[in-house]
Amino acid sequence: MASQPRRGGVSLPERRAAKSDSNGSIISKLSGSPIVSRGRQAASDAVLVTRKLLKSTGKAAWIAGTTFLILVVPLIIEMDREQQMNELELQQASLLGTPPQPQK
Amino acid sequence: MAAALNVPLTTSTTTVTTIPQMTKGEEKVDYLNLPCPIPYEEIHREALMSLKPELFEGMRFDFTKGLNQKFSLSHSVFMGPMEIPSQSSETIKIPAAHYEFGANFIDPKLMLFGRIMTDGRLNARVKCDLTENLSLKANSQLTNEPHMSHGMVSFDYKGKDYRTQFQLGNGALFGANYIQSVTPHLSFGGEVFWAGQHRKSGIGYAARYNTDKMVATGQVASTGLVALSYVQKVSEKVSLASDFMYNYMSKDVTASFGYDYILRQCRLRGKIDSNGCAAAFLEERLNMGLNFILSAELDHRKKDYKFGFGLTVGE
Numbered sequence: 001m002a003s004q005p006r007r008g009g010v011s012l013p014e015r016r017a018a019k020s021d022s023n024g025s026i027i028s029k030l031s032g033s034p035i036v037s038r039g040r041q042a043a044s045d046a047v048l049v050t051r052k053l054l055k056s057t058g059k060a061a062w063i064a065g066t067t068f069l070i071l072v073v074p075l076i077i078e079m080d081r082e083q084q085m086n087e088l089e090l091q092q093a094s095l096l097g098t099p100p101q102p103q104k
Numbered sequence: 105m106a107a108a109l110n111v112p113l114t115t116s117t118t119t120v121t122t123i124p125q126m127t128k129g130e131e132k133v134d135y136l137n138l139p140c141p142i143p144y145e146e147i148h149r150e151a152l153m154s155l156k157p158e159l160f161e162g163m164r165f166d167f168t169k170g171l172n173q174k175f176s177l178s179h180s181v182f183m184g185p186m187e188i189p190s191q192s193s194e195t196i197k198i199p200a201a202h203y204e205f206g207a208n209f210i211d212p213k214l215m216l217f218g219r220i221m222t223d224g225r226l227n228a229r230v231k232c233d234l235t236e237n238l239s240l241k242a243n244s245q246l247t248n249e250p251h252m253s254h255g256m257v258s259f260d261y262k263g264k265d266y267r268t269q270f271q272l273g274n275g276a277l278f279g280a281n282y283i284q285s286v287t288p289h290l291s292f293g294g295e296v297f298w299a300g301q302h303r304k305s306g307i308g309y310a311a312r313y314n315t316d317k318m319v320a321t322g323q324v325a326s327t328g329l330v331a332l333s334y335v336q337k338v339s340e341k342v343s344l345a346s347d348f349m350y351n352y353m354s355k356d357v358t359a360s361f362g363y364d365y366i367l368r369q370c371r372l373r374g375k376i377d378s379n380g381c382a383a384a385f386l387e388e389r390l391n392m393g394l395n396f397i398l399s400a401e402l403d404h405r406k407k408d409y410k411f412g413f414g415l416t417v418g419e
Contacts, residue, residue, distance in 0.1 A: 063404050067382045070400050071374045074386055075365065082367045 133287060138265040141291040144281040145269075147310050150319045151333035154345035154364040157373045157385035159399045161185055161410035168418030176418075178206040178219075184412065195408055224248040237262045276300025289315055295325075328353030341366050380405040393419055 030036065142149065162184010170176040182204070185197035206219035217229040229243040239262075244255030256273035271279035277300065283293030290313050298305040308325030316337075323331045328351045335345040342365050349358045362375030370388040377383075383401040390396050395416040402409050 066402055067376065067404075070382050070384045070402055071376065074372055074384060074398075075363075075374070078365065078367055078370050078372055078386075081369065085368070 135287075138285040138288060140262060140265055141267060141283045141285045141293070141312070143260065143267055143269070144283045144293050144295060144310065147283075147293065147312050147321050147323065148331070148333055150335040150343075151321065151345050151347050154335060154343060154373060155333075155347050155360055155362040155375050157383075157399070159383055159385060159401050159410070160412040160414070161399075161401075162412050164397065164412065164414030166414070166416045166418070168416075170419060174210050176208045176210075178204075178208065178418070180204040180206070193406075195406065271297075283310070289313055379403070387416075393417060 160182075162182060164180070164182050164184075166178065166180045168176055168178040180203070181201070183201040184199070186200040188196045188198060190196045202222045204219055204221045206217070208218075209216040213233045215229075215231040217231075219227040221227075224247065226246040227244075228246075229241075231239065231241050233239045239260045240257070241260065242255070242257045244253070246253045254274050256271060256277070258269055258271040258279075260267065260269045266282065266284040268282045269280065271277070273279075277297070279295065279297035281293060281295030283291055285291040290311070293310045293312075295308045295310075296306070304327075306326040308323060308327075308329075310321065310323040312319065312321045314320070318334065318336045320334045321332070323329070330350040330352065331348070333345065333347040335343055337343045342363065344361075344363050346361045347359070350356070357378070359378040360375055362373065365372045370386060372384070372386050374384040375382070381401065381403045384399070386398045388396045388398075397412075397414040397416060399412040399414075400410070
């Protein structure tokens with residue numbers, strides 16, 4: 001088989017020429033037919049592409065996740081604390097600031 | 105019984121300050137009474153404060169003790185990896201620790217500031233108001249290594265709506281800059297410098313437009329630097345800043361965005377860069393005079409992650 005020149009960094013594995021097996025059972029004839037071999041080729045290509053997609057999605061998710069952790073999580077924590085303090089102050093002020101109202 | 109307690113919420117109105125609205129009649133600009141502009145080297149001050157906090161790696165401890173109303177001493181300990189500038193793309197870090205002792209004298213007219221470290225480096229700054237409008241600033245850094253010490257003296261003159269500055273540094277470094285207010289919001293400035301040792305000279309221009317809510321600055325220099333920045337004060341506690349730097353000699357571009365939240369108990373600054381760098385800096389007030397500092401910097405491109413924590417004691 002002639003070796004194909006590699007283009008770029010990624011190339012799919014070489015396609016094997018379909019072997020037609022004239023002597024043998026129906027099964028071997030079927031598994032040697034061009035449709036089946038092309039189907040097998042497509043399945044392995046799909047697996048490769050899926051693996052690459054998962055890897056790059058994983059990398060992007062890692063970068064997004066750690067950046068979110070550094071930039072956004074302290075902000076949420078601090079804003080929550082500020083809100084709690086504001087509520088506490090409001091409560092305290094309403095307790096001490098105004099004269100007690102008679103409850104009807 | 106459902107009693108509707110109509111409690112007047114007096115606290116909420118007192119914490120909100122209302123900005124007085126300018127009527128249309130007051131918009132006539134008095135060109136003879138323009139405000140004094142801010143000094144030329146502080147033109148990017150707001151953007152720098154928000155976007156460039158003092159990120160560090162390791163542990164930091166600062167203790168400031170005031171002996172007098174004017175005089176104070178400070179002790180500071182730092183332990184952590186220090187980066188060595190290397191030729192290759194790999195950053196080399198070696199663990200280092202040092203102690204720094206410092207003394208400050210602060211007077212309305214004179215300010216003296218000195219720091220000395222265990223590795224023999226001395227840092228000194230002087231700021232003196234010679235007359236009401238003329239002031240002298242000097243700073244110097246002395247080290248044990250030969251040819252690594254430097255010092256700079258500058259004379260600042262503050263006019264009615266302009267400022268000029270003249271600088272002298274060692275190694276035959278001369279610089280001068282001038283900034284003038286053109287309208288109550290806009291000011292322009294320019295600078296020239298000449299470095300004798302490196303035989304370089306340069307000229308630069310800067311402009312700054314500020315209102316109550318936003319500050320926009322731009323600076324161009326003949327060394328190839330173009331820097332633009334924009335800071336918007338979204339509310340009393342929050343301001344957002346963005347910065348764009350372009351060097352047309354080395355074709356280096358950097359854009360960064362950041363936020364600055366000044367809350368009652370803490371100050372949180374975060375920024376993200378076009379170099380793939382995300383950083384955050386948190387200063388939290390645990391008690392009166394006790395501040396807890398956390399710093400984090402992630403560089404996704406170089407896969408260099410730096411985290412630091414520290415404590416600052418003293419007023």
